[in-house]
Amino acid sequence: MSYRRLISATALAGVLLAAFTAVRADDSKYPNLKGQWNTLSPRGSFDPDKPPGRGTLAPLTEEYKAIYEANVKDQLAGGHGTEPSYMCLPPGMPRAMIAYESMEVVVTSETTYILIDHIHDHRRIHTDGRPWPAEIEPSFRGHSIGKWIDEGNTGRFNVLEVETRGFKGPRAYDTSGLPLHSDNKTVVKERIYQDKADPNILYDEITTIDSALTRPWKVTRKYQRDPNPFPWWREVVCTENNQHVRIGEENYMIGADGLLMPAKKGQVPPDLRYFRQGDATGATK
Amino acid sequence: MLLRSSLGAFALLATLLLAFGVQAHDESKYPNWEGKWNRDPGPPRYDPSKPPRRGQQPPLTPEYQKIWEASLADQAAGGQGNDTTHRCIPVGMPRQATSGFPIEIIVTTKATYILFESSFASPRKIHTDGRDWPKEVEPTFAGYSIGKWLDTDGDGRFDTLEVETRHMKGPRQVDNSGLPLHEDNKTIVKERLSFNKTNPDTITNEVTTIDNAFTRPWTVMKNYRRMQGELAEDNCNESNNHVDIGGQIYYLSADGYLMPAKKGQQPPDLRYFSQAQ
Numbered sequence: 001m002s003y004r005r006l007i008s009a010t011a012l013a014g015v016l017l018a019a020f021t022a023v024r025a026d027d028s029k030y031p032n033l034k035g036q037w038n039t040l041s042p043r044g045s046f047d048p049d050k051p052p053g054r055g056t057l058a059p060l061t062e063e064y065k066a067i068y069e070a071n072v073k074d075q076l077a078g079g080h081g082t083e084p085s086y087m088c089l090p091p092g093m094p095r096a097m098i099a100y101e102s103m104e105v106v107v108t109s110e111t112t113y114i115l116i117d118h119i120h121d122h123r124r125i126h127t128d129g130r131p132w133p134a135e136i137e138p139s140f141r142g143h144s145i146g147k148w149i150d151e152g153n154t155g156r157f158n159v160l161e162v163e164t165r166g167f168k169g170p171r172a173y174d175t176s177g178l179p180l181h182s183d184n185k186t187v188v189k190e191r192i193y194q195d196k197a198d199p200n201i202l203y204d205e206i207t208t209i210d211s212a213l214t215r216p217w218k219v220t221r222k223y224q225r226d227p228n229p230f231p232w233w234r235e236v237v238c239t240e241n242n243q244h245v246r247i248g249e250e251n252y253m254i255g256a257d258g259l260l261m262p263a264k265k266g267q268v269p270p271d272l273r274y275f276r277q278g279d280a281t282g283a284t285k
Numbered sequence: 286m287l288l289r290s291s292l293g294a295f296a297l298l299a300t301l302l303l304a305f306g307v308q309a310h311d312e313s314k315y316p317n318w319e320g321k322w323n324r325d326p327g328p329p330r331y332d333p334s335k336p337p338r339r340g341q342q343p344p345l346t347p348e349y350q351k352i353w354e355a356s357l358a359d360q361a362a363g364g365q366g367n368d369t370t371h372r373c374i375p376v377g378m379p380r381q382a383t384s385g386f387p388i389e390i391i392v393t394t395k396a397t398y399i400l401f402e403s404s405f406a407s408p409r410k411i412h413t414d415g416r417d418w419p420k421e422v423e424p425t426f427a428g429y430s431i432g433k434w435l436d437t438d439g440d441g442r443f444d445t446l447e448v449e450t451r452h453m454k455g456p457r458q459v460d461n462s463g464l465p466l467h468e469d470n471k472t473i474v475k476e477r478l479s480f481n482k483t484n485p486d487t488i489t490n491e492v493t494t495i496d497n498a499f500t501r502p503w504t505v506m507k508n509y510r511r512m513q514g515e516l517a518e519d520n521c522n523e524s525n526n527h528v529d530i531g532g533q534i535y536y537l538s539a540d541g542y543l544m545p546a547k548k549g550q551q552p553p554d555l556r557y558f559s560q561a562q
Contacts (some may be wrong), residue, residue, distance in 0.1 A: 088373065088522040089522055089523065090518070108319075110319075113391060113398070113400075115400075117407065117408065120404040122400060124389075124515065124516070139517070139518035141518060230416065230419065233410065235407050235425035237407070237426065238522075239373040239374050239521070239522060240374050245528055245530070247528065247541065254529075254531075255557065257531075258531035258532055259553070259556065260554070260555060260557065260558075261557035261558075262557065268558070269558035270543045270555075271543070272542075272552045273542060274545065275543075
C-alpha cells in the first residue's frame with residue numbers, strides 16, 4: 001500500500017514539476033528589451049537611408065525591375081500595382097520590421113516574440129536550439145530561428161541573430177510595391193541589438209536574400225523605446241475602415257456614401273451577370 | 286578628475302543597470318501555460334454546456350432579445366445578421382475567450398499575453414504588474430485587461446489568473462448567431478483562468494460577462510486543451526468572399542463575379558461609373 005502511495009506521490013510530483021517548469025531560468029542573461037519601441041526610420045521606404053520609390057535603388061534583377069516599373073505605372077493610374085496590403089494582407093517579412101505600429105519584444109529563453117499590432121504580423125523567433133523543420137507551412141511572416149549571442153564575452157547576451165524562411169506571397173518591401181520574387185524562396189537574416197551607449201535605441205540589420213535581387217540587400221532600421229512606463233498600445237484593425245474592394249481582377253473603392261466607385265479613370269463597373277436582368281441601377285447605359 | 290571618473294563610472298553603471306535591469310523573479314512560481322491551446326471540441330458558442338444558437342438561452346433584455354431574433358431571421362434568409370466576422374473585424378471580448386481558433390499563452394511577471402492564430406481576434410495583453418485602471422482608455426475590441434495571479438491552495442505557487450476586462454468597442458457579439466452585446470459598450474468581462482494540477486494540459490476559464498443587454502451577469506465555464514505544434518497564420522482577408530457595399534452584403538463567386546447573398550437581392554448601385562459593363 002505504502003509502495004503504491006509512493007508511486008502516486010512520485011507521479012504527482014512529476015506532473016507538478018512539468019506543470020511549473022521554469023523556462024526562463026536566468027533573465028539577467030538577456031538584455032532588457034521591455035517597453036514600447038517605435039520606429040525612428042521612415043515608414044515609406046524599406047531602406048531608411050534612401051528615398052522611397054525609385055530612389056530606393058534596390059538591386060532588382062532586370063525581370064523584377066520591369067515588374068516594379070509596371071507597378072509604378074499602375075499606382076500612378078490609381079491602382080495598387082504589386083502592393084498587396086491595401087486588401088489588409090499582412091506585410092510579412094521583411095516588411096513587418098518597418099514597424100508601422102509600436103513594437104513589443106518579449107524575451108523568453110526558448111522564444112523571442114516580436115509583437116506588432118498592425119495586420120496580424122506578430123513574429124515568433126525560436127531560440128531553443130531547434131533545427132529547421134523538414135517541412136514548413138508557408139506564411140507571410142515566415143518561420144524564424146534565432147540565437148542569442150554574447151558579443152565581446154560580456155557574460156550577457158547582447159545580439160539576437162535570426163534567420164527566417166518558409167514564406168508565402170504576395171509580399172512587397174514597402175508601399176511603393178517593390179516586389180519580392182513570386183517563388184517565395186526569400187531568406188531574411190537579421191541582427192537585432194541595442195545601441196551600446198543608449199539602451200533605448202534598438203537596431204535591426206536586415207539582409208534579404210531573394211531571387212528577385214542580384215545580391216543580398218542589407219538595410220539597418222532603428223527603433224526608440226518610449227520612456228512612458230505605461231505606454232498606450234493601439235489596436236489597429238485594417239479591415240475596420242478599408243475602402244478598397246477587389247472583385248475579380250479589378251480593384252474598386254467604396255465612397256463616403258457607401259456606394260461602389262471606380263478606382264481608376266474609365267474603369268468598367270463589375271460584371272453583374274449573377275443578378276437578375278434589369279436589376280442594375282445607376283450606371284449610364 | 287576623480288569626481289569626473291566617478292561620475293563616468295556611475296553613468297556607465299546606470300546604463301548597464303537599465304540595459305540589463307530585468308527584475309529578478311521566480312518563474313517557477315507561474316504555471317507553464319506556454320504553447321498552443323484550443324477549446325473543447327464542438328461548435329463555437331459562448332456557453333459550451335448548452336447547444337448553440339437558441340439553445341444558449343441567453344439572459345437578454347426584451348429589447349436585445351428582439352435584436353437577436355432579427356439577427357437569427359436575417360441569417361436564416363442568407364444574411365449575416367449581427368455577426369460581424371464577414372468583415373474580418375475582430376470579434377472582441379468576451380467572444381475571443383471562446384477560442385474558436387488556437388491560442389498561444391505567454392506568461393511573464395508583468396503581463397500575460399494571449400495570441401490568436403486567426404486575425405479574427407486582436408492579441409490580448411493582461412497587465413499583472415499591479416497597475417490601477419487608467420483614467421482614460423481608448424476603446425478596443427479586445428479591451429483593456431488587468432489581471433492578478435493567485436495561489437489559491439497556499440502551496441507557494443500561482444495557480445489562478447483573475448482578469449477583468451473593460452473599455453471595449455463595438456460592434457461585438459458573443460457568438461456567430463449574432464447574439465448581441467449592448468451598443469453602449471459598457472461590457473465588463475471577469476475571467477478566472479485556473480490551472481489543473483492533475484492535468485497540466487488543461488486550463489479552465491470561468492467567464493462572467495456583465496453587459497446592459499443582459500438581465501444578469503452571465504457566467505459560463507470554458508476549457509482549453511494544450512495542443513501539439515505552434516500557431517499557424519490564419520488571415521481572414523486572404524479568402525474572404527463577402528463584400529460589403531452600401532450596407533448590403535454580397536458574395537464573390539469562385540469565378541470572381543459579384544453575386545447575391547439573398548434571394549432577390551438587388552445589385553449594387555453603380556451610379557459612379559460612367560459606362561455599363
